[in-house]
Amino acid sequence: MTDESEAKKSNAEFEPLVVKLRKPIKLGSEETITELTFREPTASDIERCGNPVEIDFFGGGDTPKMSFNAKSMSAMMSVLAAVPPSTIKKMATRDWNSAAWTLASFFLPDMSDPTT
Numbered sequence: 001m002t003d004e005s006e007a008k009k010s011n012a013e014f015e016p017l018v019v020k021l022r023k024p025i026k027l028g029s030e031e032t033i034t035e036l037t038f039r040e041p042t043a044s045d046i047e048r049c050g051n052p053v054e055i056d057f058f059g060g061g062d063t064p065k066m067s068f069n070a071k072s073m074s075a076m077m078s079v080l081a082a083v084p085p086s087t088i089k090k091m092a093t094r095d096w097n098s099a100a101w102t103l104a105s106f107f108l109p110d111m112s113d114p115t116t
Helices: 003-013 043-049 070-081 085-089 093-107
Strands: 017-027 031-038 053-056 065-068
Touching: 017 093, 031 070, 031 093, 043 070, 065 070, 065 093, 070 085, 070 093
Parallel strands: none
Antiparallel strands: 017 031, 053 065
16 A cells, blocks of 8 residues: 555544634625534645644643644644635634644644554
């Protein structure tokens, strides 16, 4: 199986993530978006948009600190939902944060033991 066909198979097995918006986004006079559907990101998306999740393992304390790179996350949302950046910019703050937290797990390292 080629890398490309493996990637297609992997993406086909992934169920898209749907984020329902608390405040619909109006696009023009007729279209309103009430939810965004995100596909699974690829390494190519990270190269294109940047890694939207920043983890500070050495910032002090017992727990790593996680934050979002807002520009990278907005760009990533646009790509993964297949909507223009202007749509993401119209999102309500709470909706943007909900979508960011929904997508965050894709950008965190797998800390499980690879030998099991």
